[in-house]
Amino acid sequence: MPKFDIAGKRKLWFLISLLVIVPGLLCMFMRGFNFGIDFTGGTIIDLKFDQPVSIAEVRQSLVPYGLEGSTIQLSGAESGATESDAVMIRTTDLEEEDRKAVMAGIESEVGHYTVLREEKVGATIGGELITNAVTALVVSWLLIIAYVAYRFEFRFGIAAVLALVHDILIVLAVFSFTQRQIDSSFIAALLTIVGYSINDTIVIFDRIRENLRLHFRRGGDINELVNRSIYQTLTRSLYTVFTVMFTTAALYFFGGETTKDFAFALLVGFGSGCYSSIFIASQLWIVFRERAEKKRHQPKAATAK
Numbered sequence: 001m002p003k004f005d006i007a008g009k010r011k012l013w014f015l016i017s018l019l020v021i022v023p024g025l026l027c028m029f030m031r032g033f034n035f036g037i038d039f040t041g042g043t044i045i046d047l048k049f050d051q052p053v054s055i056a057e058v059r060q061s062l063v064p065y066g067l068e069g070s071t072i073q074l075s076g077a078e079s080g081a082t083e084s085d086a087v088m089i090r091t092t093d094l095e096e097e098d099r100k101a102v103m104a105g106i107e108s109e110v111g112h113y114t115v116l117r118e119e120k121v122g123a124t125i126g127g128e129l130i131t132n133a134v135t136a137l138v139v140s141w142l143l144i145i146a147y148v149a150y151r152f153e154f155r156f157g158i159a160a161v162l163a164l165v166h167d168i169l170i171v172l173a174v175f176s177f178t179q180r181q182i183d184s185s186f187i188a189a190l191l192t193i194v195g196y197s198i199n200d201t202i203v204i205f206d207r208i209r210e211n212l213r214l215h216f217r218r219g220g221d222i223n224e225l226v227n228r229s230i231y232q233t234l235t236r237s238l239y240t241v242f243t244v245m246f247t248t249a250a251l252y253f254f255g256g257e258t259t260k261d262f263a264f265a266l267l268v269g270f271g272s273g274c275y276s277s278i279f280i281a282s283q284l285w286i287v288f289r290e291r292a293e294k295k296r297h298q299p300k301a302a303t304a305k
Contacts, residue, residue, distance in 0.1 A: 006230055006238060007223040010283035017166055017280060024173020033176055034251050036183030037071070037092055038129070043099070045089045046075065046117035052083035053110050059257060061109035067091050068257055069181055081304070086116070093120060133187045137168070137194065144198055152209055155288040158200050163281035167197050170272040171265055185262040193269030196244065200237055200277040207233050222289065226282045241274040 006013075055072045062068050075086035094102060107113060140178035141161045148157035168190060175182060207229040245267060 005223060005227060006279065007226040007286060008282060010279075011287065013279035013283060017170075017276075020173055021166070021169045023229050024169060024176060025032030027176040028172060030181070031176055033043060033172075034179040034181050036069075036181045038183045039091060040093070041120070041122045042090055042092045043094050043120050044117065045091070045103075045115070047087050047089070047106070047113040048116050049085045049087065049111050049113045051111060054083050055087075055256075057110050058087055058089065058106065061106045062089075062102065063093070064105060065098070067102065069261075071258060076200055102184070128255060129184065130189060140191075148202070148205070150298075152205055155285055155292070156205050159281050159284035159288060160198060160205070162284055163276040164194055164197055166276045166280055167193055167269055167272045168239065171269045174268045175265070179259050180264060182263070185259070186265055188263035189262050189269065191268060193273055196270060197276060200240065200273060201281045203236065204233050204277055204282055205285075208285070220287055222234060226286060230278055230282065237274060241270055244270050251260060 020285065038162060055074065058072050059068050059070070062070055070089055070091035072090075073088045075088050091102075097099035103115075141164060142163070145157035145161055148160050171190065171193065174180075175186070198275070211225055211229050211232075248263050248266045252260055252267060255263060
C-alpha cells in the first residue's frame with residue numbers, strides 16, 4: 001500500500017470541506033449573492049458614434065462608475081470585427097443622475113454619439129432560470145445515481161452525487177464570500193463543473209470495482225483497496241485537472257472582462273471537483289459500505305447471544 005494513507009484520513013478531508021462549506025452556507029444566508037442584470041434587470045443603451053470604436057474603449061469609460069462588468073456588444077459589425085460605430089450597452093439599473101453622468105463620461109472618453117435607444121428592462125432570466133437550473137441539476141443527479149447504481153452499486157451512486165453537491169456548495173460559498181457577480185454564464189459554469197467532476201469520480205470508482213475481486217480474494221483492508229485505486233488513477237486525475245485549469249486560467253487572465261466570473265467559477269469548480277473525486281467520493285463510499293456491513297452483522301450477533 002502507498003505510504004500516505006488517503007482513505008484512512010477521511011475525517012480530515014471531510015473536516016477541510018466542512019470548514020469551507022459551513023461558513024459558506026452562513027454567508028449565503030447572511031450576505032446572499034451579487035446577482036447580475038440577467039437576474040435583477042437593468043438598463044439597455046444603444047449608441048451610434050461618429051467614428052468606429054472598440055469594446056475596450058467603451059468599457060474603459062465605464063470604469064470610474066464601477067460599471068466595467070457591463071455587457072457591451074458591437075451592433076451591425078461583421079463577424080470578427082473589433083470596432084463599430086454602433087454599440088449596445090447593457091448595465092445595471094441606473095437612476096437619472098447616474099445615467100446622465102455615465103453618458104457624459106462615455107462622450108468625454110470615447111467620442112460624440114447619438115442615442116438610438118434607451119430603456120429599462122426587467123430580469124430576462126431571474127427566477128425562471130434558477131428554477132430550470134435547479135431542476136436540471138436534480139434530474140442529472142437522479143440519473144447519475146441510477147446509472148452508477150446499475151453499473152456499480154447504489155452506494156457508489158449516492159457517494160458520487162454527494163461529491164457533486166460538495167462541489168456546487170464550494171463554488172457557491174466562494175462566490176458568496178467574494179461577492180463576485182452571478183449571471184447566466186455562472187449557471188453554464190455549474191453544469192460544466194458537474195460534468196467534469198462526475199467523469200473524474202467515475203474513473204476512480206471504476207478502478208475500485210476492478211480491484212474489488214482481488215481485494216476479497218486476498219482479504220485486504222478496505223482502506224488499502226481505495227488507496228491503491230486512487231494512486232493508480234492519480235496521474236490521470238492530476239494531468240486532467242492541470243490541463244483544464246491552465247486553459248481556464250488563460251481565459252481568466254487574458255479573456256474579456258465579461259468572461260472573468262465564468263472562468264473564475266470554472267477554476268474553483270475544477271479544483272473542487274478534483275479534490276472531491278480523490279478525497280471525498282471514495283471516502284464516502286467507504287463510510288456507506290462500513291455502515292452496511294455493521295447492519296448486516298448486527299442480527300447475527302443478536303441471534304448468537
